[in-house]
Amino acid sequence: MNRYVTAERALRAAAPHELLGAVRRVLVEQYGAESVELLMADYGLTVLQPVSELPYTVEPVSVHNSVVGRAFGAQEPVVESASHGRVRVHLPVSVRGDRLGVLSVTLPEKGSVQDLLGELSDIAEVLGHEVVVAERDTDIYLQARRKDRLTLAAEMQWQLLPGRSCSRPEYELGAQLEPAYAIFGDNFDWSATADHLMLYVTNGMGEGIEASLLTNLAINALRNARRAGLALDDQAALADQAVYSHYQGRCYLSVLMLDFDLATGRAKVVDAGSPQMLRLRGGTVERVTFEAQLPLGMFEETDYAVQEFRVEPGDRLVFVSDGVHAVADRKGEAYGEIALARAIQATRLLPAAEVPRAVLRELTGHRGRSLPDDDALVVCLDWHGS
Numbered sequence: 001m002n003r004y005v006t007a008e009r010a011l012r013a014a015a016p017h018e019l020l021g022a023v024r025r026v027l028v029e030q031y032g033a034e035s036v037e038l039l040m041a042d043y044g045l046t047v048l049q050p051v052s053e054l055p056y057t058v059e060p061v062s063v064h065n066s067v068v069g070r071a072f073g074a075q076e077p078v079v080e081s082a083s084h085g086r087v088r089v090h091l092p093v094s095v096r097g098d099r100l101g102v103l104s105v106t107l108p109e110k111g112s113v114q115d116l117l118g119e120l121s122d123i124a125e126v127l128g129h130e131v132v133v134a135e136r137d138t139d140i141y142l143q144a145r146r147k148d149r150l151t152l153a154a155e156m157q158w159q160l161l162p163g164r165s166c167s168r169p170e171y172e173l174g175a176q177l178e179p180a181y182a183i184f185g186d187n188f189d190w191s192a193t194a195d196h197l198m199l200y201v202t203n204g205m206g207e208g209i210e211a212s213l214l215t216n217l218a219i220n221a222l223r224n225a226r227r228a229g230l231a232l233d234d235q236a237a238l239a240d241q242a243v244y245s246h247y248q249g250r251c252y253l254s255v256l257m258l259d260f261d262l263a264t265g266r267a268k269v270v271d272a273g274s275p276q277m278l279r280l281r282g283g284t285v286e287r288v289t290f291e292a293q294l295p296l297g298m299f300e301e302t303d304y305a306v307q308e309f310r311v312e313p314g315d316r317l318v319f320v321s322d323g324v325h326a327v328a329d330r331k332g333e334a335y336g337e338i339a340l341a342r343a344i345q346a347t348r349l350l351p352a353a354e355v356p357r358a359v360l361r362e363l364t365g366h367r368g369r370s371l372p373d374d375d376a377l378v379v380c381l382d383w384h385g386s
Helices: 003-013 016-031 067-074 113-134 152-160 208-227 232-247 336-346 355-367
Strands: 035-041 047-050 078-081 087-095 098-107 165-168 171-178 187-192 196-203 254-261 266-272 276-281 284-288 307-310 316-320 376-383
Touching: 003 016, 003 113, 016 035, 016 098, 016 113, 047 067, 067 078, 067 087, 067 098, 078 113, 087 113, 098 113, 098 165, 152 187, 152 208, 165 187, 171 187, 171 355, 187 208, 187 376, 196 208, 196 376, 208 232, 208 254, 232 254, 232 266, 276 336, 284 336, 316 336, 316 355, 336 355, 355 376
Parallel strands: none
Antiparallel strands: 035 047, 035 098, 078 087, 087 098, 165 171, 171 376, 187 196, 196 254, 254 266, 266 307, 276 284, 276 316, 316 376
16 A cells, blocks of 8 residues: 555544644654644634644744745745755645645655655645545634634634635636624625536625624525525525515625636626626726626515626636725725726736735725724636636
């Protein structure tokens, strides 16, 4: 039995809280590793935090200014020299494009490392899959993602999300919410089949727990309708009824819903509120507008109409909530479409998973203070086509 199979079996057999111990034992016994560390990306995508026991005593590592962060950002193995002829290998831990963290392994000899990178990368990938499964039964990996305590509303919102990025041959997706540790209403959701990608971008209403409860109700109503096989307009109508039935029009939710045909690039759209979509095509950024319809839950039994547009290979779509396009600086000037287009141009060479965080950093500079007054959501979709 080869070493990779041994590692894979050890990970699959390990208890949920013992994944790091299992991969550490295999790498020590089979590859001669001297140390093994798993670092998880925090909710704000600013640091990578080692998985360890509470209370944490190991310092986190910067995502932006470290060798480990370089492996995370590039999603490629990075090799660095260590003392006494040793070498450290930093391997991205990801699941279908969703970037979880980095596995760092110290090995005794530099000469043979290049021959091992393929195997070690495969082990890191298996570890990522096992972490996602293990999170159903243990909090260890979720706790390692937190450099600060989440508010209860933020806890509810992060548990509602599908992930922060994903990729397939036809597309790449990336998304980020701010303030990461105190988000309350904005949200995104996606689901793919062999033929379609459905994407929802939600602009929440209200603050704190009430905003989170409203978004949870609406997203789960949309998922319930989607999983019943209903078309996009019927999904919107049923979610609208669910929200109105509970709140009687006192609270409502803005959402932009899209259903992409992966083979043709044709998309069906229901625009029920304030999230905006901008398209980067051929070096030009422009806002794509649709016929505005009522937010979910504003009135009883609202009918929704589907509109259509088409994406082409090479298109980049960026979706933002009003906490991005409407945020004001100290002088009261809104960020607006021109500044947002400039930010999209400035980040055009970044992969989709990196774009939301980069745009939000630009937004922080405009705002002039680190903490926003409203939720800010950015979703980036790179369309490659079939």
